[in-house]
Amino acid sequence: MSQSARRITLDQWDQRYAELRAAGLSEPSYGGPLRRHVHDGDLRLLKLRTDDSAAALRLWNFLLSEEDRLHQARANGKKIVGTMKDLGTVPVMAYSLDNTIAFYPDGAWWLPCVMENQTRLLEIADSLGIDESFCPVRAMLGAFVSQSHFPIPDMLTCSVGATCDDVAAIAQRLAHLGFPILWWEVPHRRRPDPGEESIELPGGFRAPASQVAFVRSELDRVREAMETCAGQRLTDERLSAGIAQANRVRRLLDELRGLAYTARPCPLPGLEMLIAEMLAIHFCSDQDEAIHVLDELLAEVKRRTSAGIGVLASDAVRVFWVNPVADLRVMNLLEDVGGRVCGSEYLFCHALDLIPEELPPMEALARMALADPMVGSPVDRAERICRDARRFGAEAVVISRIPGASHCALEGAVIGDLVRTRLGMPAVEIEVPPITDSIEPALRTRLEALLETVIDGRRTT
């Protein structure tokens, strides 16, 4: 085991991989050197610095082999359910069946970054009238049309209502192009009126009982459709088992976040944490393997933490990060200028909360779906961000705008207001497109300015 931890380049990984192999590295079937992904077109790896652990290697190989896994699942006769704009609800249902897997088409939004636009997915979206005034999730449209990445799912669901206009618009376009979609509604979560029966949701929000009942009825429709697709009954028993399995992932992530975000020095870079958190949504199309990957990552973090090993300087500025980045390189950039991610709200923090196992499963899933901070007021989301930022000991907040994403235009004003007034800490907004190479100096300046403000503040306290 290494007594140090570093973020290393792909070139350095060539040697590191040899070292790990020599030391007896045991890998799953999708394992291998990272460089092979570059040969497959994942060019962004050439510009990223990644954690040098075997656990991180497994995480990256797991992420970058998802397409292979999906094609293999199709070849093995599994049903694939594409769950659009679904941050952790319908996938739990899909994985409760033994011949079905879930797939998150929205995840294609990273393809233009990872493949550095070689896929031309964004150009395809442009040609279909979905241009850069939309969120980079439009790459999903390109991927469906080109059919050169993932197999077309057997069933497609899309949550609409108080979810995301970009995805709703793109999904409607897909439907028009001949991809049938099961639309299910998520109402705008509101605070209960005085005297109205209300329910506490996972994560702490409260919602009217009538809204939970509504979502439950919507998920019942999804269940019926899934049963028809899979040719299996999705019984409460199966669902309960599926929820328990999903909670294993969530518990692992909870523990991982708790350690990685609070330990000093920082035991795992923000980039690997971002990818790890994403597994909570859709498990990268293999729930069991996602658990193994997180187990290994957690073990590595525990080892480093107890040995006092970190990848960054001990005095790295603690930054709470809001919204995922379209260009993974930006997570490196924060650390390059002296910061560290100490907490996160990547649009799906509710998918990190445990699904109640003591409730009837559909009721539990309905409450979980309604607990999504994005379906309520941005004030609710901002309050949760403030709570978590305080909990994780953040010194600053970065609000990362996704260019074209409909929620980003106005939410920054609300989140920034609350962060500054309630936490009294500096916050900066940056916009991160899929490739940031040409604007890196501008991003760097903003991040550096933020960290300098914090460091200056440390001197005076």
Add this chain to the structure above:
Amino acid sequence: MKTIAYSSPFVPAEWIAAHGMSPSWLQPRPAAGRPLVGASRGVCPYAGALVDAVLSGVEAAGAVMTTACDQMRYAAAIMEHRGQLPVFLMNVPSTWETAAARGLYRDELRRLGRFLVRLGGKEPSPEELAEVMLEGWLGQSERSEHAPVRRVGQAQRSPTKTGRIMVGGTALRLSHPTTPPPPQQKLVPLALVGGPLVEKDSDLFEMVERAGGCVVLDATEGGERTLPAPFDPERARSDPLDELVNAYFGAIPDVFRRPNGRLYEWLGERIAARGVRGILFRRYLWCDLWHAELPRLRQWSPVPVLDFDAVGEEDGATSRTVGRLEAFLEMLR
């Protein structure tokens, strides 16, 4: 009588009126001076103008917004977060084919009713509601067969001194034009399709005429497209709230509905019936829902489509709009 400002055709004016309050269609124009929110990158100009208008002060007891799109949802949140005016965010479901969605809309009407009562309104009896629906809420029962196809609200526009609220709801119930007046000779009949318009957009109709066209189908929000269906008198008397749901939620085609094919059915019938020769597609920069429909509309449309993307009331818009209109009409003639 207290005024309630509202900005969505899915908010029944009759419901507000039946509670003893005056419904007032809020057609914004940017506040004087620096916009508070409106000019930010990524902000729909219409939503931004609404926020600016409400935060600058409107003469109303409350405002009703809807969840028809993210921009409006977030706009309502900012109004509540930063403003003083009571704001009600009405959840209008995107799905419409299920009983559950219909039930949600009906429940939201009731919830809106409770909001109105808190502001001083009075819950109507079913008979009172039916009367307002069938007799018109300003006591007018005439229906004109040949009502002008102009902007809803234009006919009775009476701005307050701030110019931000138009008391124009009457026109909503004035007419269901089935046979619009024939266009003047040589004017090319056109359809105007899109979302909501800001106050200055009323100039658009004159611009079209000067360029040689005539809007014979106003399919914008607040125009003919978003008129509720005529109330069935029998149903209105037996269950007026349900009939409101039928006429509004059940009948109005819109781009945010999932699926939204009914919008095209509605357009197709009227384009054919009125001899429309071109579509003027009016959308806002950063409006994802309408923008995403443009290529589908072009592919579907039996007539040419002209796209206008706007950021609201900027000075340069007029010459750009005129240039496009002229080119379009040249093409059609």
Add this chain to the structure above:
Amino acid sequence: MICAGVDVGSRMLKVVLVDAESLAVVASGVVDEGIDQDALATQLVERLAVQAGLRRDDVHAVVATGYGRKLIGMADATITEVTCQAWGIRHRVPEARTIIDIGGQDSKLVRLKPDGAVADFVMNDRCAAGTGRFLEVLATRLGVKLTCLGSLVAQSRKPATISNMCVVFAETEIIGLLASGTLPEDIVAGVQASVATRVAAMAGRHLTEPIIFTGGVALVPGMEAAVHSALDRPVLVAPQPQMTCALGAAILAAERLRGSRTPAC
């Protein structure tokens, strides 16, 4: 009899004189735009007439086009650039079915019916990023002339990716790329690709060939290849691309003189 077409563009004012019967070009000329477009147009028409051995009185009909068309007092009619381009290109390339016109401040895509009439058009007159303006900004930043961009782009091996929609922010990107050591030729290639991509986005998926590339930007070396690459289709640069709009206006003037119906406002 002679007819004149006056194209009042954002950078240049162009005039074409044609014989009303044969539609042969008798004279053509370009001047830089100024404050008094009407006077500039009048002077240019007179100068061209004299050069061709004619008098101003020999010009019997004038059609003005371009963004400043309504300022031209001598115009008998004003017709938009969309229509004039279609007529001008049709005259030069009768089989044309798609026109891509990239000017200094706007860009257009015009689809033509088999008979040459305009079937449909899309305009970008809001965003400078898909126009010649972006190339001007680039050339200024690199300290070169527009005409030199072609030789630079020919040396590019790895075009830079320009991410911003807005040319103002994109200028910042160019500065950033230069500061980070990106080669000028790669920046040129990236900007040209960005302009072409924006135009291709207007085009959508269905384009009918032949595709004719016109407008002042068609003269910029490297842009033909960039547009070809973005569309993934062959593209022909119109003969004298800067003048096709004025030519179309002149032809329309001749049509009007003959008493034919033209789409004038």
